[in-house]
Amino acid sequence: MATAVHLDGITKRFPGVVANDDVDLAVRRGTVHALLGENGAGKTTLMNVLYGLYEPTDGQVYVGGEPRRFDSPRDAIDAGVGMIHQHFMLVDPMTVTENVTLGNEPRKWLGLTVDEERARREVVDLRDRYGFDVDPDARIEEVGVGVQQRVEILKALYRGAEVLILDEPTAVLTPQEVDDLFAVFEELTAQGKTIIFITHKLGEAMHAADEITVLRDGRNVGTVPADEVTREELAEMMVGREVLRTVEKPPADRGERVLAVDGVSVDDDRGVEAVSDVSFSVRAGEVFGIAGVDGNGQSELIEAVTGLRDPTAGRIVYRGEDVTDWSRRRRIEARMSYVPEDRHERGLVMDFDLTQNGILGSQHSDEFACDGRLDWDAARDHAETIIEEYDVRPPNRRAAAASFSGGNQQKFIVGREFERDPALVVATHPTRGVDIGSTEFIHDRLLALRSSGVAVLLVSSNLEEVRGLSDRLAVVHDGEIMDVVDPESATEEEIGLLMAGEDPSDGSGPVAAGATNEGGR
Amino acid sequence: MSGDDRSGGARRRGRAALERLVRASAAERVFISTAALVLSMAVGVVIVLAAGRMTTCGEAAAVYFGVGFCYDPFAVYDSLFLGALGNPINPLFRPLEGQFAPPFRRGWSPLNGQMAVTLRETTILVFTGLSVAVAFRAGIFNIGTQGQLVVGALATALAALYASPLVAGLVGTLVLIPFGLLVGALSGGLYGAIPGALKAYADANEVITTIMLNFVATGVALYLVAGPFKDPASAANETVSLPGYAIFPPVVFEPRDDFSVLALLFGVALVGGVYYLLEHTAFGYDIRTSGIQPEAAEYGGVDAERTVVSSMAISGALGGLGGAVYVLMIIGNYQTGIPAYGFDGITVSILAGNNPLGVGFAAFLFGVLKSGSIVVDVNTGAPPQLVGVLRGLIILFVAMPEFFRLLGRRVVAIEPERPVATDGGRPGDGGDDAGAEAGGEVDE
Ligand SMILES: Nc1ncnc2c1ncn2[C@@H]1O[C@H](COP(=O)(O)OP(=O)(O)OP(=O)(O)O)[C@@H](O)[C@H]1O
Ligand SMILES: [Mg+2]
Numbered sequence: 001m002a003t004a005v006h007l008d009g010i011t012k013r014f015p016g017v018v019a020n021d022d023v024d025l026a027v028r029r030g031t032v033h034a035l036l037g038e039n040g041a042g043k044t045t046l047m048n049v050l051y052g053l054y055e056p057t058d059g060q061v062y063v064g065g066e067p068r069r070f071d072s073p074r075d076a077i078d079a080g081v082g083m084i085h086q087h088f089m090l091v092d093p094m095t096v097t098e099n100v101t102l103g104n105e106p107r108k109w110l111g112l113t114v115d116e117e118r119a120r121r122e123v124v125d126l127r128d129r130y131g132f133d134v135d136p137d138a139r140i141e142e143v144g145v146g147v148q149q150r151v152e153i154l155k156a157l158y159r160g161a162e163v164l165i166l167d168e169p170t171a172v173l174t175p176q177e178v179d180d181l182f183a184v185f186e187e188l189t190a191q192g193k194t195i196i197f198i199t200h201k202l203g204e205a206m207h208a209a210d211e212i213t214v215l216r217d218g219r220n221v222g223t224v225p226a227d228e229v230t231r232e233e234l235a236e237m238m239v240g241r242e243v244l245r246t247v248e249k250p251p252a253d254r255g256e257r258v259l260a261v262d263g264v265s266v267d268d269d270r271g272v273e274a275v276s277d278v279s280f281s282v283r284a285g286e287v288f289g290i291a292g293v294d295g296n297g298q299s300e301l302i303e304a305v306t307g308l309r310d311p312t313a314g315r316i317v318y319r320g321e322d323v324t325d326w327s328r329r330r331r332i333e334a335r336m337s338y339v340p341e342d343r344h345e346r347g348l349v350m351d352f353d354l355t356q357n358g359i360l361g362s363q364h365s366d367e368f369a370c371d372g373r374l375d376w377d378a379a380r381d382h383a384e385t386i387i388e389e390y391d392v393r394p395p396n397r398r399a400a401a402a403s404f405s406g407g408n409q410q411k412f413i414v415g416r417e418f419e420r421d422p423a424l425v426v427a428t429h430p431t432r433g434v435d436i437g438s439t440e441f442i443h444d445r446l447l448a449l450r451s452s453g454v455a456v457l458l459v460s461s462n463l464e465e466v467r468g469l470s471d472r473l474a475v476v477h478d479g480e481i482m483d484v485v486d487p488e489s490a491t492e493e494e495i496g497l498l499m500a501g502e503d504p505s506d507g508s509g510p511v512a513a514g515a516t517n518e519g520g521r
Numbered sequence: 522m523s524g525d526d527r528s529g530g531a532r533r534r535g536r537a538a539l540e541r542l543v544r545a546s547a548a549e550r551v552f553i554s555t556a557a558l559v560l561s562m563a564v565g566v567v568i569v570l571a572a573g574r575m576t577t578c579g580e581a582a583a584v585y586f587g588v589g590f591c592y593d594p595f596a597v598y599d600s601l602f603l604g605a606l607g608n609p610i611n612p613l614f615r616p617l618e619g620q621f622a623p624p625f626r627r628g629w630s631p632l633n634g635q636m637a638v639t640l641r642e643t644t645i646l647v648f649t650g651l652s653v654a655v656a657f658r659a660g661i662f663n664i665g666t667q668g669q670l671v672v673g674a675l676a677t678a679l680a681a682l683y684a685s686p687l688v689a690g691l692v693g694t695l696v697l698i699p700f701g702l703l704v705g706a707l708s709g710g711l712y713g714a715i716p717g718a719l720k721a722y723a724d725a726n727e728v729i730t731t732i733m734l735n736f737v738a739t740g741v742a743l744y745l746v747a748g749p750f751k752d753p754a755s756a757a758n759e760t761v762s763l764p765g766y767a768i769f770p771p772v773v774f775e776p777r778d779d780f781s782v783l784a785l786l787f788g789v790a791l792v793g794g795v796y797y798l799l800e801h802t803a804f805g806y807d808i809r810t811s812g813i814q815p816e817a818a819e820y821g822g823v824d825a826e827r828t829v830v831s832s833m834a835i836s837g838a839l840g841g842l843g844g845a846v847y848v849l850m851i852i853g854n855y856q857t858g859i860p861a862y863g864f865d866g867i868t869v870s871i872l873a874g875n876n877p878l879g880v881g882f883a884a885f886l887f888g889v890l891k892s893g894s895i896v897v898d899v900n901t902g903a904p905p906q907l908v909g910v911l912r913g914l915i916i917l918f919v920a921m922p923e924f925f926r927l928l929g930r931r932v933v934a935i936e937p938e939r940p941v942a943t944d945g946g947r948p949g950d951g952g953d954d955a956g957a958e959a960g961g962e963v964d965e
Contacts, residue, residue, distance in 0.1 A: 015544075308819060329822030338820075346820040351813050360810070360821040369803040376801070 003065065004029040004163050004194035005050065005081075010059035012045050014403065017394055019045040021218040022059070027163075027211075032185050032195045034209035034226070036202070038238055038435040039407025040393045042218040043198045047165045050196075051083040052076035063163065082156030083165040086172065087344075088148050092141040096134055097123045100154045126157055130187050133180075141270075145294045146177035150184065157193075164188070166197040168406075170204055171432050174293050175463055176496060182208040200407075200435050202231045214238055239437055249447060252471040255284030257317075258424050258455035259305065264314030266300040274300040276479045277314070282424070287446070287456040289470025289487065291463060292499055297479035298428070298459050299341055305457065306338045306426055307331040319423060332361050337422035339414055339430050341459075343406075347413040350402040354392070357401050358383035358416055382419075390415035391438060406433040411442070418445055425449060428459040443469060463495065477501040542926050550874070553922045561918035562598060565911045569594035572907055582902055592903045601911065604896025605889040607633030635892060637778030640785055641851060643888030647788035648843030649866025650873060650880040651795050652713075652836045657875040658799060659832035660812035665716055665731025666840040667863025668738035673709035673841025675742045678760050678848045678855035679750060680704040681767050693766035701767070702787075702845045709841015710834040712738065717833025721826035727833070735863075743857050752854070759856040769850040779851045787846075788881075791839070795877040798835075808832050840866070871927070872920045890915060 005027045012020040019042045027033045035043045048054045050061060052070025061068050063079050070076045073083070090099050101119045108115040123136045132150050140148060149169060156164055170178045185195055185208055199205055205212050206226050213223040214237040221237050260281040268274040275297040282288040290298055303309035305316060307328035316324045323331060340346040348357050359368045359379045368375050368382070383397040390411045392404070401409060410433050417425065430446065431439040446469060450456055460466045466473060466487070473487040475498035482498040497504040545553065573582070573590035581589030582596065603610055609629045613622035649666050656663035681701040688696050716734060719725040743758060752761045769781035799805035810818040811828045819825055843862060848855060869887055873879030890912045897908045 327822070327824060328819065329824065332822045340820055342816075345814070345816040347817070349810055349814045349817045352810075356806075359806070360817065363803045363806045363821065372802050372804060374801050374803055374806060 002029045003027065004063070005196070006062035006065075007046070007050065008060045008062065010046065010049055010061070011057045012042070012049055012054055013057045016396070016399075017403075018218050020049065020056070023215070023218070023220045025213055025220060025223070027194055027196060029162075029194050030189050030192050031210040032189055032197070032208055034205035034212045035196060035198045035215065036200075036205055036212060036234060036238055037215035039411065039433075039438060040405040041215040041238075043215055044167055044405060046215070047083065047167060047196065047198065050076070051081060051165060077156075077159050077161065080160055080162035081165065082159060082161030082163070083167070084149065084152045084156060084169065086168050088152055090140045090148060090151060093139060095137050095139055096143075096151050096154075097136045099140060099151055100126075100136075100158050102155075104159060123154065123158070126154055130157070130184065130191065132184065144177075145172050146174075146180060149173070149177075149181065153184065153188075161193070163194045163196070166195070168198050168200070168433055170199055170201065171429075172294055172461060174461060174496075174499065175492070177293075178204065200433070200439070202234050202436070205234070206231070216240070235436065238435070249469070250451065252286045252450070253453075254286050254471075255453055257281050258284050258319055259457065260315075260317040261301075261305065262315040262317065264301070264304060264311045264316065266297070266304045266309060266311045268300050273312070274479050275304070275311075278476075278479070278481055279314075280474055280481065280484065282455045282457050284423075284453045284455050285450055286471040287450055287458055287469050289466035289473040290457070290459045290476055291466045291473055291495060292461070292476035294461050296476050298476060300479075301476075302338075302341070302426055302428055302457075302459055306336065329364070333365070335421060335423040337417040337420045337425045339417045339425070339427040341428040343409050343413055348401040348409055351400055353400055354387065354397040354412060355380050355383045357412065358386055358397075360416070362420065386412060386415035386419060389419070391441070407435055407438065410434050411438055414442055414445075418449060422449070422454055424455045424457065426457045426459075429461065430458070431460075431462070431465060463492065467492075467495070475499055539925065539928075542922060545926070550922070554919050557918040557922060558915060561914045564918075565598070565914050566594040568910060568914075569597055569903065569907065578902065592901065592907070596901050597897055597903050597908070597911065600897040600900045601893035601908070602889060604900060605635060605639045605893035607631075607635040632773050634775065634778050635896060637774045637780040638895065639885075639888045639892035640782075641778070641780040641888075642891045643884045644780070644785045644788050644850070645843050645847055645862045646865055646869050646884035646887050647785075647792060647881060648839050648846060649862045650869030650884050651791060651866075651877055652839035652843065652863075653866045653870035654873065654875045654877055654880055655795060655799075655808075655832060655839065656836040657870060658812045659808045659828065659836075660815065661717075661720070661829065661833060661836075662728050663713070663716075663731055663833065663836050664728055664867065665713065665734050665863075666836070666843075666866045667859075667861060668731065668735035669709040669712050669837040669840030670844040670847070670863045671735075671738040671742050671859055672712040673705035673844030674848045674859060675745065675760075675844070675855045676708035676841070677701040677705040677845040678763070681763050681849070682761055682854075685764050685767050688766075689764075690766055693764070694768075694770060697763075697767040698769060698849055701849050702842060705841040705843075705845025705848075706838040707841070709844060710838035713837015713840065714830055714834040717830040717837075720833070721829040739857075742855070746855055746857060750855075757856060760854045762854040763849075767849065768853055769846075781850050784846050784850045788884075791842075792877050792881045795839075799877065804831075868916060868920060871923055872916070874923045874926065886915075886919070 003026050005025070007023060007025040010020050010023045011018070023042070023046060025046070035047070037043050045054065049056045052073050052075050061070070063081060068079055070079070076083075091102065094102070097120045100123050105114040106118040106122065107113065108118070120136055127134055127136065132154065134147055134150050134154065140151065153164065169181060173181060188195060206229065209226045211223055212226050212229065212234065214221045214234065216238060262279050264275060264278050265273060266275040278301060280288065290301075292298055300309060304311045307326060307330075311324065315322055318331070318334065318336065323334070326334075344350060349360065355376070356379070359374070359382065362368050363374065368378050380397065386392065387395045387397055392408050392412045392415070401412075404412070410431070414430055417427075425446070427446065431442050434442060446456060446458075458466060458469060470487045472484055473490070473495070474484045475482045475495055477499060478501060482501065482503070485495065485498070494504045569592050570585070570590050573592040574588075576591040578591040581591060583590050583593030607629060609625050609631075611622050611624055611626045613620060614624045649670060652666045652669065653663055681697050681704070684700060685693065685697060712734065716725070716727050716730040719730050720727045746760055747758045750760050752759050769784050771778060771780065772782045774780050774782065799809060807818065807823040807828050810821060811823055811825060815825060818828070840863060847859065847862070865887060869880060869883045872883035872886070894905065894908045894912060897903055898905050
């Protein structure tokens with residue numbers, strides 16, 4: 001079979017870092033290729049070279065057998081290479097059709113106006129050809145993450161992509177959506193398209209890919225057929241040692257109520273109610289999980305708890321005090337830690353180095369500031385501690401946050417928030433984009449905090465993660481808590497139904513006795 | 522095809538150059554600025570020669586390659602730069618020709634009158650440059666330094682005037698000058714806090730409000746000094762002059778130079794102070810964080826509204842101090858028609874990359890150019906307009922790399938950010954940030 005993409009001896013150097021070191025990679029047309037590797041292994045960089053965002057220091061890119069040199073993504077798209085970033089580039093108030101054709105709209109009347117009928121027809125044709133379940137007239141803001149991702153794929157296909165690159169596409173999806181995405185992969189490859197995707201989940205790579213390439217320290221350590229390799233072999237290739245996967249969770253030793261959310265409603269940015277009358281509470285020494293498809297009010301709820309958004313109704317009680325009107329700073333000072341959902345906008349100041357980022361949120365605390373004067377020596381030591389403890393690579397506290405790989409940025413944020421000596425940790429997607437080894441480490445730390453009597457409020461769209469870590473699990477749908485279940489006894493199907501907004505109450509509900517909503521009413 | 526290649530190559534080189542500029546180290550930036558200065562002078566030489574050919578004059582000022590020119594560019598630049606320092610160089614000192622006479626002209630002292638002019642301008646520009654820089658670092662484009670300076674000047678002139686009868690002599694100086702500076706800082710600070718509050722609590726764009734407040738300041742000041750506070754003995758619109766003991770003592774310079782080393786030292790101390798504030802205090806951390814990433818600042822517990830108001834108040838206070846020093850050191854009362862120090866402060870700040878330490882140097886360069894222009898006017902036949910062109914060239918060339926750095930930060934910072942954003946970030950928020958930022962406005 002013909003080679004769709006051939007990367008020949010690609011080297012990409014950044015000042016002080018070799019992100020890709022003489023990487024060869026060949027992907028056959030009509031196959032799915034998975035890219036695995038630890039955080040900072042160079043996966044994203046390699047794909048950015050292929051997509052024309054970076055110019056390789058050395059080496060040659062071949063697409064369809066021809067040597068190519070891309071100056072920008074535009075050139076890559078013209079050559080049939082499309083990339084779907086996890087951070088979707090869609091315009092919310094516009095329809096699916098408008099988004100798909102944006103920038104390449106068919107025109108009429110001498111190009112004076114958009115031929116909307118033709119645009120819609122073309123999008124419908126494209127959709128039907130690949131069997132996508134997408135309404136061309138729906139607005140982006142109305143559809144879920146999974147659909148948005150499909151719109152991104154349609155957009156690339158509309159521009160003539162033959163090769164599709166997806167960077168960690170499954171990180172934001174629910175298991176059901178992941179299955180749908182893989183079905184889309186099959187349809188696409190059946191029609192001769194080529195897919196390269198990055199993932200941290202070995203199971204997904206083995207299930208969906210034809211071939212798997214593992215990167216380590218910027219080098220290609222091997223390309224293997226997906227059906228001839230075991231998880232253990234892959235893990236060994238990635239980290240060079242065996243990876244055990246056991247979350248040891250001792251029974252919860254619950255203490256007093258640390259957080260009580262009482263009848264809280266919150267509006268989203270557009271002023272539409274995103275959270276409606278939600279109540280729950282979290283006790284010291286337990287992990288309270290919130291599961292749900294992204295965009296069902298979790299972000300708004302969490303922002304209300306952490307002080308970044310004002311609720312329109314209800315009370316938030318923290319350690320016995322009504323903190324509804326407290327500023328964000330006061331909540332931080334009251335030992336509330338927060339691993340934010342959006343690491344690029346909120347969690348890190350991208351232009352600051354890690355020393356400066358390490359004190360974000362503590363810049364007024366006694367630890368780093370005395371009479372308003374910053375103690376940079378303490379800040380340096382602190383950054384170094386986080387870097388070492390949480391294995392941030394490269395271990396350079398002077399490098400700007402923007403220069404770190406996604407997973408390493410995440411590890412640094414998690415480290416900063418966990419090391420704050422918190423009474424409550426609010427963690428949203430704490431391991432999103434983090435490799436297996438570090439995920440395990442973060443889970444261990446989270447459970448260690450729990451054992452030491454910290455209350456943990458955990459939000460994740462990764463069902464396996466919330467089920468594994470939570471003592472009680474609230475499932476949210478459309479701004480409401482559908483139910484609070486015992487994650488051990490509730491089945492994945494039951495939780496899935498709740499997430500979809502359906503009540504699986506055919507008599508024997510999944511609601512476990514000890515796990516009912518003991519909210520702060 | 523080949524045309525495509527060429528344009529692609531140009532784009533790649535353009536982007537690479539921009540990236541290089543953004544990542545330049547401090548030493549490299551000094552080198553770039555120096556190179557830009559030399560380059561601007563090379564271009565200036567050509568312009569002066571061309572202008573000299575196109576003018577008719579009785580006697581050629583210079584003859585190069587057998588062609589006469591009305592203006593001698595070397596004499597012009599000599600007067601512009603060295604004239605501003607009081608012509609320190611001994612004409613017999615020509616090391617290139619093997620003549621090692623003493624380098625400094627006999628009788629030259631660094632404490633000469635022209636040097637005083639240079640340093641006097643430098644002093645005021647240090648204040649206004651710092652004023653703009655502080656706001657800029659907080660992500661606020663304060664065009665209102667001029668208005669804050671006017672308010673500070675007027676308030677100082679009046680307050681010192683009414684307080685002056687209460688004290689006299691050395692005690693008067695010791696009391697009135699700090700008092701005048703305090704009044705200038707407070708009034709300028711309050712005047713700066715207004716657009717700050719409007720931005721923080723009413724979402725009003727600071728560029729618009731500060732420009733409008735500049736007009737308000739000048740207009741109200743004119744009304745006051747033309748009416749209620751007018752010096753009855755004067756035909757001009759000005760207040761009664763302050764007594765001599767309310768004026769900055771000249772220390773090592775002549776009193777007629779209207780310059781005091783003390784004021785300059787105060788400015789230099791503020792350069793250090795502002796640097797310290799930004800880099801070594803928690804409040805400075807808040808300012809810088811809100812300036813480059815407001816969402817992260819909010820996450821880090823920074824009160825966005827308060828930071829906007831207080832950084833604008835500090836910016837205004839620095840502008841007001843500039844006005845106070847202008848009154849207490851240079852004119853001795855308030856007169857209408859205050860020079861545009863506030864607007865020059867914007868250029869000074871950009872020249873300095875909004876770095877307080879750089880403001881000191883940029884203000885000095887500005888001071889040299891301003892003072893040197895006068896020397897050129899007196900010493901050579903070159904018309905002031907031509908000198909204005911040369912000054913503009915120098916500023917343009919030196920500021921351009923910094924300006925491109927400011928712009929480039931937005932372009933280059935986004936490139937690595939986008940790929941990184943692919944495996945993190947909040948999904949499905951419409952990708953508005955990358956797009957909007959690439960749009961590249963400098964405001965807010
Ligand atoms: N713009 C940049 N400037 C400097 N170094 C960079 C830049 N981008 C990436 N790097 C470095 O290159 C290496 C590879 O980064 P890359 O983002 O490709 O990793 P990754 O495999 O995608 O990791 P992750 O799984 O965490 O997303 C890292 O060490 C990172 O610090
Ligand atoms: Mg990555």
